[in-house]
Amino acid sequence: MRRFPRRVRDFAASLAGRIALLLMLGIVIASIASLVVADHLRILALQHLQLERVVASTADIADRFVHNPQATQGQLDRRELFGVRNAMPDAVLGDADPRLADMLEQSLGPRSAITVRRITNKCFGDAYVNRNSIAGVKGKLDIVCWQVGFTDARGVRRLVTIDLFALEIPHNGSLDPIYLFLIVLASALVSLWAARLTTVPLRRLTGAAQRFSLSIDPEAIPVTGPGEVRVALETFNLMQQRVRDGFRERTHILAAIAHDLQTPITRLRLRLEHVQDAPLRERLVGDLAAMQALVRDGLDLARSSENREEWSMVDIDSLVTSLVEDHIEMGAPVSLSSQCSVSAWIKPDALTRCLENLISNAIKYGGEARVTCARREGLVEIAVADSGPGIPEERLAEMFEPFVRGETSRSRSTGGTGIGLTIARAQANSFGAVLQLANRPEGGVVARLGFPIHGPDGAA
Amino acid sequence: MTVPSASFSPSGSSASSSSSGGSVLVVDDDPDIRELIIAQLERENFTVRAAGSVGETLAALEDAPADVVVLDLNLPDGDGLNLCRDLRSRGYADAIIMVTARDSAIDRVLGLELGADDYLTKPFEPRELLARVRNLLRRIGGSETSAEALARPRNARFAQIGPWKLDLLLRRLVTGDGRLVMLSSAEYRLLSRMIEAPNQVLGREALSPERKATVAFDRSIDLQISRLRQKLAAEPGGVDLIITVRSEGYVLAANVTYE
Numbered sequence: 139m140r141r142f143p144r145r146v147r148d149f150a151a152s153l154a155g156r157i158a159l160l161l162m163l164g165i166v167i168a169s170i171a172s173l174v175v176a177d178h179l180r181i182l183a184l185q186h187l188q189l190e191r192v193v194a195s196t197a198d199i200a201d202r203f204v205h206n207p208q209a210t211q212g213q214l215d216r217r218e219l220f221g222v223r224n225a226m227p228d229a230v231l232g233d234a235d236p237r238l239a240d241m242l243e244q245s246l247g248p249r250s251a252i253t254v255r256r257i258t259n260k261c262f263g264d265a266y267v268n269r270n271s272i273a274g275v276k277g278k279l280d281i282v283c284w285q286v287g288f289t290d291a292r293g294v295r296r297l298v299t300i301d302l303f304a305l306e307i308p309h310n311g312s313l314d315p316i317y318l319f320l321i322v323l324a325s326a327l328v329s330l331w332a333a334r335l336t337t338v339p340l341r342r343l344t345g346a347a348q349r350f351s352l353s354i355d356p357e358a359i360p361v362t363g364p365g366e367v368r369v370a371l372e373t374f375n376l377m378q379q380r381v382r383d384g385f386r387e388r389t390h391i392l393a394a395i396a397h398d399l400q401t402p403i404t405r406l407r408l409r410l411e412h413v414q415d416a417p418l419r420e421r422l423v424g425d426l427a428a429m430q431a432l433v434r435d436g437l438d439l440a441r442s443s444e445n446r447e448e449w450s451m452v453d454i455d456s457l458v459t460s461l462v463e464d465h466i467e468m469g470a471p472v473s474l475s476s477q478c479s480v481s482a483w484i485k486p487d488a489l490t491r492c493l494e495n496l497i498s499n500a501i502k503y504g505g506e507a508r509v510t511c512a513r514r515e516g517l518v519e520i521a522v523a524d525s526g527p528g529i530p531e532e533r534l535a536e537m538f539e540p541f542v543r544g545e546t547s548r549s550r551s552t553g554g555t556g557i558g559l560t561i562a563r564a565q566a567n568s569f570g571a572v573l574q575l576a577n578r579p580e581g582g583v584v585a586r587l588g589f590p591i592h593g594p595d596g597a598a
Numbered sequence: 599m600t601v602p603s604a605s606f607s608p609s610g611s612s613a614s615s616s617s618s619g620g621s622v623l624v625v626d627d628d629p630d631i632r633e634l635i636i637a638q639l640e641r642e643n644f645t646v647r648a649a650g651s652v653g654e655t656l657a658a659l660e661d662a663p664a665d666v667v668v669l670d671l672n673l674p675d676g677d678g679l680n681l682c683r684d685l686r687s688r689g690y691a692d693a694i695i696m697v698t699a700r701d702s703a704i705d706r707v708l709g710l711e712l713g714a715d716d717y718l719t720k721p722f723e724p725r726e727l728l729a730r731v732r733n734l735l736r737r738i739g740g741s742e743t744s745a746e747a748l749a750r751p752r753n754a755r756f757a758q759i760g761p762w763k764l765d766l767l768l769r770r771l772v773t774g775d776g777r778l779v780m781l782s783s784a785e786y787r788l789l790s791r792m793i794e795a796p797n798q799v800l801g802r803e804a805l806s807p808e809r810k811a812t813v814a815f816d817r818s819i820d821l822q823i824s825r826l827r828q829k830l831a832a833e834p835g836g837v838d839l840i841i842t843v844r845s846e847g848y849v850l851a852a853n854v855t856y857e
Contacts, residue, residue, distance in 0.1 A: 408635065
């Protein structure tokens, strides 16, 4: 569980995470803002409705005053009218309401000299004592009143109190925590999905680049997805093709040179049989053999980048023990101390060539080869250790470069061509294995070759 | 490439050249190499002829058979691979060693599948060529008397032993579901000797004729047999494929079929 905060941090630092968080934040803010605005508009509309009713009541009473002033005044005095009374004598008046005044003026005409103010103290609360007689009213019943003064069409100044049931604005349910939670949840889901959608092609491209970095000869990526992605994938495939073509051309040149060298070397080798001076002949044969090894290794190196060997499920122990036993039979100082009892999906000849080079290097430069095989977190790790002088730490990485040796000079005594490790790494890369060199604390160098244990379908 | 219709009888005529080490036809487009190889072989008392092209080869073989043909793959008027296949399809039964500068597994597989008996890569040690020629002469000479060797077709790629297939070309074991189990050179030597004589008791000298019988050697054979046995036992039905016959040797207790 302690890793959880780190995972959140990693997620927030990723492109997908950022897109998702940004989208989610945007969606939540926008939806809450629109809910608040909608609520505000609803309240405004209801208030407007109430004001319109004030206007309607005022217009009605003004109309009555114009048509029948005495009767209307009589009705008011006797409280026979509903919603309109004579001005309340003990009224406490609030601020003027210019909006309502405007509305009233529009209704009663410009010469009506409207004054309108909300009454802030209790008004006519006792007027509806018998509230049980009003259908649909239960509990508290509030009355709100306005004091409206106007001049009617006959030019008489009137002052009345308009009373209305207080408008009970229903509670706004859309800002409930449960709705807010649903909004956040939905936006999170949409955001994650959108982020995934945008990063899937990126991940495909990353995967392809990774495979390309391991092997020069991977499959082209299928060009699918949205337009921009297709263009990117096409470009990537084109680059891959170009690099491969360049490599192939180089390989062909090298292969052609090596091939054509083989005929004169063969002739030379056969002619050497006629050299009478035996020590001279031996030395010449030795020189020729060194030349031949260089040609062969160069050709191997050139070809290793386009290894066409088929993948197979291989019993790793049988491969390692066979190699070690072959060396022991030839009298080489090679030992095997642990096995890993596993089969892996690899290219068997490439692994064999790689290990052969590692073992012969260990013998040549380190006096002996101790081979171990172990399983580590889904990987097979084959290690070849020697007990030689080791390699300065800062020079370990360059040992994989062609024609770089542990010693400063190209020692003839060790008899290597100087590309054994280069070939070993190229062979390893051809089936997705990683080769690393390290100095052992107890002295000598260890070459570690790691590759995944998985079947042909990629499953473990 | 056109091949004149001609039939080749199995030479069997090694008796006629019994005074020498055997008859060899060297086919190579490079005259220098041709002459150098001829000089090399003649020094070892082989009767040697030479050909520089497909046409010359066919003519030379029609003229007189050869026990071994040393065949270069690059010829001016055709491909050695095609020539090899044509010779076989016309019933030429004597040994062919392919020699080529191409060094790739594909050529090796193809060459052996098309009917070559052995394969040598240029540049080669002169002694290596001599050893291969001698080896082949012995194998061919022996096959006329050995019934088991005849059971093994020339271009067989696999030998079926119990649940295992032995890849005769890439020298490794294959399980029924295609998993590969590698063999050391010694293990392959032992197994390939045993499949030539299944269900027969083979002494340690018969299993490894190139070595002298000593106590140390016996022990190393026993060790190799026990490792081989362990590898074979890894598949169901692979246990007890090799049986020890006390103080006599070992038996491969299985029938061997080729494909």
